Amino acid sequence: MTDAAIETADLAKRYGRLTALAGLTMSIPRGDIFGFLGPNGAGKTTAVKLLLGLARATSGEASLLGAPLSDAAAHREARRKVGYLPELFRYQGWLTAREVLGVHAELIGLPKHEWDGETARVAAVAGIAERAGDRVATFSKGMQQRLGLAAALLGRPELVMLDEPTSALDPVGRHDVREIIRGLKADGHTVFLNSHLLAEVEQVCDRVAIVDKGRVLASGTFAELLAGDTVRLRLTGCEGADLSEFGTADREGEWLTVRGISTERIPDLVAELIRLGARVQSVQPMQESLEDRFLSLLREQ
Amino acid sequence: MSATLVIARLMLREVLRRRLILALLALTLVAVALTAWGFSRIPSLSQRGVPIPETQVRLIASQLLILVMFMFSNVLALSAVFVASPALSGDLESGVALAMLSRPITRAQYVVGKWLGLAVLVVAYASIAATLEMLAVNAVLGYMPPRPAEFLGFLIAEGLVLLTFGLVLSTRLSGMVGGVIALILFGMAWLGGIVGGIGAAFDNEIIERVGTATKLILPTDGLWRGAVYALEPAAVLAAAAGSGPAFAANPFYAAAPPPLAYLVWCALWLAAMLGLAIWSFSRREI
Numbered sequence: 001m002t003d004a005a006i007e008t009a010d011l012a013k014r015y016g017r018l019t020a021l022a023g024l025t026m027s028i029p030r031g032d033i034f035g036f037l038g039p040n041g042a043g044k045t046t047a048v049k050l051l052l053g054l055a056r057a058t059s060g061e062a063s064l065l066g067a068p069l070s071d072a073a074a075h076r077e078a079r080r081k082v083g084y085l086p087e088l089f090r091y092q093g094w095l096t097a098r099e100v101l102g103v104h105a106e107l108i109g110l111p112k113h114e115w116d117g118e119t120a121r122v123a124a125v126a127g128i129a130e131r132a133g134d135r136v137a138t139f140s141k142g143m144q145q146r147l148g149l150a151a152a153l154l155g156r157p158e159l160v161m162l163d164e165p166t167s168a169l170d171p172v173g174r175h176d177v178r179e180i181i182r183g184l185k186a187d188g189h190t191v192f193l194n195s196h197l198l199a200e201v202e203q204v205c206d207r208v209a210i211v212d213k214g215r216v217l218a219s220g221t222f223a224e225l226l227a228g229d230t231v232r233l234r235l236t237g238c239e240g241a242d243l244s245e246f247g248t249a250d251r252e253g254e255w256l257t258v259r260g261i262s263t264e265r266i267p268d269l270v271a272e273l274i275r276l277g278a279r280v281q282s283v284q285p286m287q288e289s290l291e292d293r294f295l296s297l298l299r300e301q
Numbered sequence: 302m303s304a305t306l307v308i309a310r311l312m313l314r315e316v317l318r319r320r321l322i323l324a325l326l327a328l329t330l331v332a333v334a335l336t337a338w339g340f341s342r343i344p345s346l347s348q349r350g351v352p353i354p355e356t357q358v359r360l361i362a363s364q365l366l367i368l369v370m371f372m373f374s375n376v377l378a379l380s381a382v383f384v385a386s387p388a389l390s391g392d393l394e395s396g397v398a399l400a401m402l403s404r405p406i407t408r409a410q411y412v413v414g415k416w417l418g419l420a421v422l423v424v425a426y427a428s429i430a431a432t433l434e435m436l437a438v439n440a441v442l443g444y445m446p447p448r449p450a451e452f453l454g455f456l457i458a459e460g461l462v463l464l465t466f467g468l469v470l471s472t473r474l475s476g477m478v479g480g481v482i483a484l485i486l487f488g489m490a491w492l493g494g495i496v497g498g499i500g501a502a503f504d505n506e507i508i509e510r511v512g513t514a515t516k517l518i519l520p521t522d523g524l525w526r527g528a529v530y531a532l533e534p535a536a537v538l539a540a541a542a543g544s545g546p547a548f549a550a551n552p553f554y555a556a557a558p559p560p561l562a563y564l565v566w567c568a569l570w571l572a573a574m575l576g577l578a579i580w581s582f583s584r585r586e587i
Contacts, residue, residue, distance in 0.1 A: 052403045054587035076405045084403040089396030092311070094318040106307050107404040151400065 003066055005030045005159050005190035006051060011060035013046050013214075020046040022214035023060065028207075030158070033181060033191045035205035037198065037294065043214040044194040045087055048163055052084060065159055080108050083152035087163040087194070090144065093137030097128055097147050100136060104151045118154060125183075126150035127176055141168040149180065160184055163194040178204050202290045210297055217297040226293055230259045230286045231266050238278035243269070254281075259288075304406040308414025309421070316384060316422055325380060329373075329430045336369050337437035344442070360536060362444045366434070367532050367553050370456070373430045374525060377460045381423055382483045385467030387476025388415045389582060394475065398587050408583040416468055416575060423460035431456055448531040455528035458567060459521050463487060465574040466519065472581040490515045491552065494522035498550030520567045522552075523559055530555035 006028040013021040021043040028034045036044050049055040051064055053075055062069050067078035091100045101119035110118060123129045126146045131139070139147065145168045152160055162181075166174040181204045184191050195201050201208055202222070209219035218225055233256045243249040246269045247260035258269060263285060270280055316322055343361050346353050353361075389412070392398040402411060431453050439445050446452060463483060470479030497512010499505075516523035533555065541548045541556065548554055 049399075049587065054399060054402060056586065072407075076407065079403060080405045082403070084400070086396055086399040086403075089399050091400065092315065092397060094315060103307060103311060104400075104404065107304060107401070107406055109303075109405070148400070 003030070004028055004063075005032070005065060006034075006062070006192060008047075008051070008062040009060055011047070011050060011062045012058050013043075013050055013055065014058045019214050021050065024211075024214075024216060026209055026216065026219060028190065028192065030190050031185075031188050032207055033185050033205045034193065035201035035208035036192065036194045036211065037196070037201050037208050038211035039196055039298065042196075042211045044196075044211060045163055046214075047211075048084070048161055048192070048194060052079065052082070052161070080155075081158040083154060083157035083160045085145075085148040085152040085160075085162045085165050087167065089148060091136045091147060091151075093135065096133050096135055097123065097139070097150075098132040100147060101132075101151060101154060104154050108155050108157075110155050119150075122150040122153045125153055125180060127173075142170065142173055145169060146173070149177065153180070153184075156187070157189070159190045159192065161192040161194075164196070165193070166195075166197065166200060174200065198291050198294060208290075210294055212298055217300075218293070222290070226288050226290065229261060229263055230257060230288055231261055231269065232257050232284040232286060233270070233273070233280060234282040235273060235278045235280045238273055238276045241273070241276050241278075243272070246272075304404075305410045305414040305417065308401075308406075308411055309417035312388065312415050312418025313421055316418070321380070321384065322422070322426075325376070325426060326429065329376075329426075329433070332369075332372070333430075333433045333437050336365075336434065337441050340365065340438050340444075341441040356536065358442065359444050359534065360540075362438060362442050363446065363532065363534050363537055364553070366438055366444075366446060367529055369434060370431065370452070370528065370532060371525075371553060373427075373434065374456055374459060374528065377423065377427055377430070377456065378463050378487055378521065379484070380426065381419070381460045381464040382467045382480050382487070384422065385419055385464045386471050386474075386480035386483060388419065388468055389471040389578075390473075390475050390479065391471075393585075393587065402587055408585075409579045412468070412472075412579045412582050413575070416465065416578070419464050419468070420461060423464055424457050427457045427460055428453060446532040447534055452528050452531035455524050455531060458571075459524040459528065461571060462519070462521055462524065462567070462574075465571055465578070469574050469578045469581065472578055472585060486519050487521055490519040490522045491525070494526065495550050495552050498552075502548075502550055516563075517566065517570075520563075520570055523563060524567060525552075526555040527559040527564075529553060530558045 004027045006026070008024050008026050011021060011024040024047055036047065038044050046055065050057050051062055053069060057069065064075060065078040065081055067074035069075055095103070098119055101122065102115055105115045105119060120129065123132045126149045128143060128146045128150060131143065136144065136147065145165065149165060152162065166177050169177065178200065181191055181193065193201065193205060207219070207221050208225065210217045234254050235256060236254060239251065243258060246265060247258045250257045261269060266283065266285055270283060273280055340362060343358050344352065392401070402408070435445060435449055467479060467483045470482055474482070493512050493515025497509055497515070500508030500510070500512055538556070541554060
């Protein structure tokens, strides 16, 4: 295993006949903001639980900050440097937010003299400083999620794993979370962001993997993933022309769609069509969005 | 080790915050006060206008004390089951376990931490309730059972047995299901002890073995008999010995202390159950 923040090789999880994760292979470099994108039930949370040792992989191997899952002691030690915000959770309602953070500070082995300062810092970052002395039972779902975020940031972990961090938050909260993630990136942390919110991922992530039904459908940087644009032309004539050198052509009546063409080659395409005898009436270049790509990947399955 | 203590302290803090200790202690104080008043009335009993003699006062006090302590042992047993049964399953259901177990902590530390916290509770409650009751009886009647420390040891052991059993169930079953199962088995073990006593009284080996088996499977009644024996003055033992073997079926009587081998069995049982809880929880997917 290399020194990647997260590395998996054919990691799989099956519950009886149900396959939650089918052979996940990926490598996330340190310092990256990585978006793990997929519809509900795609296996995103399962992947996180396997990586954190909360569930056992059926097959395959993975490492967290260089510590393989199979080495329990090393993996446990690595978890000291990992902050995790679970998707569905509640903290002990009978504790105050400050006490919850205190318990976690103790569990990760933070020196005692740093507890107060560090819990106050993360409470401020997550926006719960004013309510830090209140019992968690009185918190709204959104406040609980902010508390979970604060706990995940405790001790400045090298790797922060956020499982649907904004699911209970209002637009202001979502904006705050994006700012926090950008701050983490600026400080050199690695962030693993599980989400089904495309806009969220698009705004903060360097790289993404699109998963569904336990499989990675595509992964890479946005430039790699959204390779090439699409152009739509309205024309007559020139049916059945071979345009494969430009991209994937799709003709529907007067409309010709060419996917995967780079913007600078559009004039060449038009010239070629005219050379082949087409009468071109309009040319509409289109940028493929992450949403288009996401939906087309899910449909292709 | 330190992670274990964090969990133990958290467990204790939960019990304190939820005011369980407060409720238990308040009701215990009421019970001690009421029973002390009752004990103080014993010397005023009379037979045909003649006040009962001092020896009889002490005899009645010893038997009543066993009954009162039976109540406290039941409160302890129920409390141990109520707090242990949801101790792990509750954390799994709420998602607290996700946040806690992703930290650098082993499953064994988590289970042992919970056990330690609850064990402190059992020891504290048993010690406070039993000591207060014995001191109160001593204050109003000048009567002290023959072996109070031994009694306390058995009472605590009985509480620990149920607490550990509840924790084992909590690794796989919801708090409500685990609690109900533990309580039913606790009741069956008590009945098993009586059945075994009846077998002994009528020299029926098969029925006697039922009693022995239940004492081994869930050693609560076996330990309770040890506690009873520690509360019995010599005069009670002598009187009971003269009244024939049928007395052995009486759940508030013990003719002899549990043999050393049985105590060793109980210690092994506790260790094995704690081991089982750790094993079961370690294999559990969160």
